[in-house]
Amino acid sequence: MSAGAAVSTGAAEIGQSERRWRRRSLWALLILLPATLALGSYTPVKWLFAAKDLFPRDVEPGSTVRFGGSDWKLEAMLTTKDTGSVKLPENAVPVFVDFSVTIGDPDLQKLWTGCRITLADAAGRSWLPTSLPILRYSDDWSDCNSATFSGAAAGATLKIREAFVVPKDAIPTIEPTLGLGSERPYYLRFLRAKD
Amino acid sequence: MxxxxxxxxxxxxxxxxxxxxxxxxxxxxxxxTGPIPVRGGMGDDVKARLFQLRVDKVEFAKILAVSEFGKDRTLTTGGLWAIVTVELAATNSTTTISEATWQGPTGLGYRETERLAMVSGLPPFTVEPGLPARGRFVFEVPPSEISGATLLVSNERAFALDSQARITLDGLRLKPDGTPEMVADIYDMDEPIQ
Structure with missing residues (x-):
């Protein structure tokens, strides 16, 4: 065997193993590219889920549900004819939504941040609590965000009331929803009693 | 080789x-990722993603009269005051509309004035679905930037991948030189919005 033949055999072997690795690398791309995409989008998707009320959990009328470490019960949905000095548009109706909440885990500042109570109707519209001062100050009631910072102890019962202004045509189908920072993307939807 | x-x-x-x-x-x-324009003219209902807007009228004045904290005050300007009266409505959920720009024909943008602090009926407007509301945007513009102007309205000043209403102010009554026909000497901001 001549020296030249030995060299050329060695080159052929190197070429083969190189080709093998090249092929392996290409196959690896099939896994690595999707994996990169998944890793890169993990944090934004996590933020999106933590920021939005996406998936409803239905609550039967009159029942109590544990949410954000405490027991929530929808007490009432009321309206009033007396809005004091505030003049509402002709087709607008004030609606008060009352909850009673028995505190379980008292770390409300961690569990309840970003508390969001809305009214949603069957057409997919939703209303946030109004900024109009139709809700008179009271020691008995607080809104959700001030309740978060109330320092309530475990076992205490809080009364939470939010005031809304909605158009008349929404009244037949509006249902309260409740979202809390620690429970997102899930939120509660309080079903209304069937008449 | x-x-x-x-x-x-x-x-x-x-x-x-x-x-x-x-x-x-x-x-x-x-x-x-910039604003997605939704175009229309004066009197049109322009539908952005979260709100709907109609420009009802544009008025011009040399002086604004306001009362702030019970004190009457007048505000002069080197140009003209432009007062845009709009009707606003939310599409599907309660939303806040806080940003409006008067874009002149040369492309210069004039943001809404910040000289009025405690006057009602000015942005930010919180609007609810099904409950249209009226409001005013107030700008300070040079007379040369009035003819051919566009009003840009969005929920916020900085945003990505969201719509911006762009209303061509095509219903203004102007003199041949492009300045408005009617300029009030004094516009009283305390008058209710009509």
């Missing part, structure tokens, strides 16, 4: 040319 090299060089040159072409012809990232 030389042909092989030349072919390689040609491929490299072609790749460089393609990359350069793509770089110069493709929209910039800021344009891709």
């Amino acid at each position: 030389i042909g092989h090299r030349l072919a390689n060089l040609a491929i490299l040159g072609l790749a460089a040319a393609i990359c350069y072409g793509m770089q110069t012809s493709k929209p910039h990232y800021a344009d891709l």
Whole structure:
């Protein structure tokens, strides 16, 4: 065997193993590219889920549900004819939504941040609590965000009331929803009693 | 061998040319994520993603009269005050509309004035679905930037991948020189919005 033949055999072997690795690398791309995409989008998707009320959990009328470490019960949905000095548009109706909440885990500042109570109707519209001062100050009631910072102890019962202004045509189908920072993307939807 | 090299060089040159072409012809990232325009004229219901807006009238004045903290105050300007009365409604959920810009024919943008602190009926407007509300945007503009102006309205000042209402102010009554026919001496901001 001549020296030249030995060299050329060695080159052929190197070429083969190189080709093998090249092929392996290409196959690896099939896994690595999707994996990169998944890793890169993990944090934004996590933020999106933590920021939005996406998936409803239905609550039967009159029942109590544990949410954000405490027991929530929808007490009432009321309206009033007396809005004091505030003049509402002709087709607008004030609606008060009352909850009673028995505190379980008292770390409300961690569990309840970003508390969001809305009214949603069957057409997919939703209303946030109004900024109009139709809700008179009271020691008995607080809104959700001030309740978060109330320092309530475990076992205490809080009364939470939010005031809304909605158009008349929404009244037949509006249902309260409740979202809390620690429970997102899930939120509660309080079903209304069937008449 | 030389042909092989030349072919390689040609491929490299072609790749460089393609990359350069793509770089110069493709929209910039800021344009891709910039405002999505929804256009209309005065009196049209212009539907953005979260709100609907109609420009009812535009008035001009030399002086604004306001009462702030119980004190009457007048505000003069080197240009003109432009008061845009709009009707606003939320599409599907309660929303806040806080940003409006008067864009003149030369492309200069005039943001709503910040000289009025405690006057009602000014942005930010919180609007609810099914409950249209009226409001005013107040601008300070040079008379030369009135003819051919566009009103830009969005929920926020900085946003990405969201719509912006762009209303061509085509219903203004102007003199041949492009300045408004009617300019009030004093506009009283305490009058209810009509």
